Amino acid sequence: MHDPLLYEGKRVVVTGCASGMGEAVATILVELGAEVIGLDVKPTNVAVKTYIQVDLKDKASIDAAVSEIGAGIDSIFSIAGLPGSPFSDLDTVLVNFVGARYLVESLLPVLNAGASIICTASNAGLGWQQDLEALMPAVATPGFDEGKAWCEANPEAIITGYYPSKKLLNAWVAWRGAQLMQQGIRLNCANPGPTDSAMMPALEVQNGKAMIDAFVGPSGRRASSAEQAWPMVFLNSPRCSYVAAEAIHIDGGFLGAMTTGQIDVNAILADLSSTAG
Numbered sequence: 016m017h018d019p020l021l022y023e024g025k026r027v028v029v030t031g032c033a034s035g036m037g038e039a040v041a042t043i044l045v046e047l048g049a050e051v052i053g054l055d056v057k058p059t060n061v062a063v064k065t066y067i068q069v070d071l072k073d074k075a076s077i078d079a080a081v082s083e084i085g086a087g088i089d090s091i092f093s094i095a096g097l098p099g100s101p102f103s104d105l106d107t108v109l110v111n112f113v114g115a116r117y118l119v120e121s122l123l124p125v126l127n128a129g130a131s132i133i134c135t136a137s138n139a140g141l142g143w144q145q146d147l148e149a150l151m152p153a154v155a156t157p158g159f160d161e162g163k164a165w166c167e168a169n170p171e172a173i174i175t176g177y178y179p180s181k182k183l184l185n186a187w188v189a190w191r192g193a194q195l196m197q198q199g200i201r202l203n204c205a206n207p208g209p210t211d212s213a214m215m216p217a218l219e220v221q222n223g224k225a226m227i228d229a230f231v232g233p234s235g236r237r238a239s240s241a242e243q244a245w246p247m248v249f250l251n252s253p254r255c256s257y258v259a260a261e262a263i264h265i266d267g268g269f270l271g272a273m274t275t276g277q278i279d280v281n282a283i284l285a286d287l288s289s290t291a292g
């Protein structure tokens with residue numbers, strides 16, 4: 016079958032196109048014949064049609080990128096992110112949630128009929144459903160400035176930056192995705208497990224290598240960026256036209272093992288904290 020994922024000639028936006036999963040997604044989409052508009056704070060080596068430098072923690076920078084992107088977008092891959100430390104909690108939440116959300120919301124008016132959006136969160140956001148009541152005030156903030164103001168007013172709610180940003184993203188996708196599907200726009204969330212990318216050394220420092228190793232789960236290994244990219248490319252393709260407001264876990268079976276009691280996260284965490292001393 017020629018072009019089974021139907022990306023040929025489509026205009027797609029990929030954030031984080033300079034590295035890791037975003038770079039892998041952009042590379043695949045170029046090969047599939049899409050017109051890729053790559054966004055990142057750093058330059059990319061991928062042969063995208065258009066590269067736009069953007070800083071997702073800066074509203075004016077996102078506004079400028081949206082103007083440059085123009086009309087007629089079929090898919091958005093919102094993949095760029097920060098790992099938390101050494102970046103501040105606020106910057107991490109601004110890039111991973113507030114700025115990512117603002118870019119998507121700002122592009123809604125230029126989306127083509129049947130458009131698709133995927134936001135990359137993380138298994139670090141596991142348990143967001145239990146925290147929904149606490150997350151919703153931030154999720155429901157209407158824009159960049161309001162989201163940033165909420166973070167500044169609630170520093171205790173964004174400690175570590177990374178974990179809360181990924182919970183917020185999952186909660187927002189479930190909430191907003193249900194609304195957007197009424198307009199035929201599909202918004203979904205990808206939750207990767209540990210993946211060998213440029214971000215991994217920082218994730219190891221922040222969480223400890225033992226924690227990252229524990230979260231590889233049944234696969235017994237980390238993913239490659241390409242192993243994360245392909246499911247995202249599939250999920251944003253018209254072949255997944257009935258998948259919306261969904262959270263997919265690309266984690267080598269970790270969530271399944273956890274849900275069925277084959278992995279005890281609390282025991283892992285207790286073990287790690289007693290080892291840490």
Ligand SMILES: NC(=O)c1ccc[n+]([C@@H]2O[C@H](COP(=O)([O-])OP(=O)(O)OC[C@H]3O[C@@H](n4cnc5c(N)ncnc54)[C@H](O)[C@@H]3O)[C@@H](O)[C@H]2O)c1
Binds near residue numbers: 031056214
């Ligand atoms: N690597 C992992 O183990 C892992 C696990 C779960 C989730 N994730 C998430 O997957 C996504 C991709 O991460 P990756 O592993 O490919 O990391 P990566 O560091 O290789 O890529 C992240 C990209 O985001 C860009 N970026 C950072 N700050 C930015 C900003 N202010 N504005 C615009 N772009 C910015 C970087 O320049 C980089 O190109 C991230 O959202 C990350 O949180 C990663």
